[in-house]
Amino acid sequence: MTAIRYELVAKDEATGARAGIIHTPHGSFETPIFMPVGTQASVKGVSPDELKELGAGIILSNTYHLFLRPGMELIREAGGLHAFMHWDRAILTDSGGFQVFSLGDLRKITEEGVTFRSHIDGSKKFLSPEVSMEVQMCLGSDIVMAFDECVPYPADYSYAKQSTERTQRWAERCKRVMTAENQGLFGIVQGGMYPELREWSARHLVELDFPGYAVGGLSVGEPKELMNEMLAISTSFLPEDKPRYLMGVGTPDCLVEGVARGIDMFDCVFPTRVARNGMAMTWRGRLVMKNSQFTHDHKVLEEGCGCYACRNGYTRAYIRHLVRVGEIFGLRLLSLHNLWFLQDFMRKMRASIIDGTFPKFRAEFFEQYDAHRNG
Amino acid sequence: MTAIRYELVAKDEATGARAGIIHTPHGSFETPIFMPVGTQASVKGVSPDELKELGAGIILSNTYHLFLRPGMELIREAGGLHAFMHWDRAILTDSGGFQVFSLGDLRKITEEGVTFRSHIDGSKKFLSPEVSMEVQMCLGSDIVMAFDECVPYPADYSYAKQSTERTQRWAERCKRVMTAENQGLFGIVQGGMYPELREWSARHLVELDFPGYAVGGLSVGEPKELMNEMLAISTSFLPEDKPRYLMGVGTPDCLVEGVARGIDMFDCVFPTRVARNGMAMTWRGRLVMKNSQFTHDHKVLEEGCGCYACRNGYTRAYIRHLVRVGEIFGLRLLSLHNLWFLQDFMRKMRASIIDGTFPKFRAEFFEQYDAHRNG
Secondary structure (H helix, E strand, O other): OOOOEEEEEEEOOOOOOEEEEEEEOOEEEEEOEEEOEOOOOOOOOOOHHHHHHOOOOEEEEOHHHHHHOOOHHHHHHHOOHHHHHOOOOEEEEOOOHHHHHOOHHHEEEOOOOEEEEOOOOOOEEEEOHHHHHHHHHHHOOOEEEOOOOOOOOOOOHHHHHHHHHHHHHHHHHHHHHOOOOOOEEEEEEOOOOOHHHHHHHHHHHHHOOOOEEEEOOOOOOOOHHHHHHHHHHHHHOOOOOOOEEEOOOOOHHHHHHHHHOOOOEEEOOHHHHHHHOOEEEEOOEEEEOOOHHHOOOOOEOOOOOOOHHHHOOOEHHHHHHHHHHOOHHHHHHHHHHHHHHHHHHHHHHHHHHHOOOHHHHHHHHHHHHHHHHHO | OOOOEEEEEEEOOOOOOEEEEEEEOOEEEEEOEEEOEOOOOOOOOOOHHHHHHOOOOEEEEOHHHHHHOOOHHHHHHHOOHHHHHOOOOEEEEOOOHHHHHOOHHHEEEOOOOEEEEOOOOOOEEEEOHHHHHHHHHHHOOOEEEOOOOOOOOOOOHHHHHHHHHHHHHHHHHHHHHOOOOOOEEEEEEOOOOOHHHHHHHHHHHHHOOOOEEEEOOOOOOOOHHHHHHHHHHHHHOOOOOOOEEEOOOOOHHHHHHHHHOOOOEEEOOHHHHHHHOOEEEEOOEEEEOOOHHHOOOOOOOOOOOOOHHHHOOOOHHHHHHHHHHOOHHHHHHHHHHHHHHHHHHHHHHHHHHHOOOHHHHHHHHHHHHHHHHHO
């Protein structure tokens, strides 16, 4: 049970923000960290070499998608997901639960698990705590997520309670069958938007003594204040010596607020998705590259940025041209920029925690961020 | 008039195949060479760094597309096409003639030039020898192509003659206005499928003393035997001390036959287009990656290949998965592979010319190639 180990480096006492290092069988990485998402065994548009170059120490991949295509037999043959996709640093896989629950009418939940129809060919499939663990053991991810239900928003108290209790029973079943010594299983705090359910979920999970904990069921449509409140409650019951992961969150404002509530790990398709929509993330907000204001703009995306695009002097005018005519190299430059931006953003946030200036970092970030949003 | 200089290194006496070096203001490259196509100021899916890594010394870009988008004003501001797209090796630009003639009903030809409607917004535009030269001077390409008409196939003798004579008059006008000292203007041999027109065109172009010559109007639907016959006639009248470029040709068999007829330069969208269609080029023909035969194939695309994908061990099974689920990294790996394949193909062909074994190279290539086609 020592596949995953958390090392605390510094803590901001005013907020609880933590700087640390997480050790995995495929290397260590500094936290807080943002994990790029490689849904189908590829981070969209970016090579493993490029991910390394921008400093990514861990990526996320999706069990549901890989389970359907290419399927487990092939990944087992290839020697696991690391070998299949040529990524020798850490991988976290989700449980598949989030995706199958999102299938709506195509799925049916019982205590045993979830029966669903593939969104690709309509074939009947089954996922349960046991199947999810088996699949994730086959994938060989360093961090394995427990099979849970992400309580929808809004949900009434009785549904949220029933779902959260089932998630807890499923977590116990996951723990029982996850026997791989080189993989670490994280439990997931649920509880919807109900403080007492959040507390119940966190306390009961911690009794199972996982090597790490995630907070799930947030950023599902609720107001940000409510999200931050639920997040603070959830983390307050988690042990200090284990990593904490906020699932599916990746906008800069939510990253800062997550870190301020003691979160170490984040993931989101946001940076690569907005890149494919022709947008560049910057410290002053997003640039919509198709806008005519960039037609004659021969500056780089962001002055001083160390990403491949900016470092090599690719201009806004050139990237705008590529986006406009549909050249995929434009999306690649934007993806590299956005992923670099978030890695850099987290590194700077971490440095501020270590040198004791995180509250200042947070205040200054929002000053600029809000000015942009209102301006 | 010394922007472009051809240096003969070796010649296969049996066929006339040449190994040489072409010197340009943006570096020298060995011939015979295949030029990757960057239609819209980007070779689809591939970065300039990657093009360098696979050994490309020159790329082609399209005047028609750049003329419409992003337009000349922007490229002038950026300091020319090299600076705009971050490519500091040689660039050849076509004249725009081929694309405007392809517009069919949307264009009208007069002695003065071609009036046409943009395929993007329908706006009225005009290209002529003078405008094409002006645009290509603004682009700053090392090799500039004369504005010509590619005689359609089939064409009756009287149309072919009239068109070829006009192309000659246009070549004279191009030469008059192309005054840039760091760019070399190539004349284009036309003449349709009529030997006497091919001879007439070549002889009259040579009288104008261009720094290089292209053979146009081939690979437009005619049988390969006819293409090779017209090619041989065209090159037989071209001077030995100038480079020769066969336009729009890029399948391995046509490259070998072109080299056997004294051609030094080729271009085609073929390798990147078939990559986007999920195909890998190999010495034993093309692999259609979607085919189920590759599902469990954990070998690289081609044993011994030095491309990024093969060198790093990306397997057919993984690339098939990426192509199947629509991940763009798959198309990138295939593009890199196919472009490398053609660079490597040309390097090996060149080596055979130098060591006197080109006829053997040619025979062995077709033995394997035909076996694959029939097998």
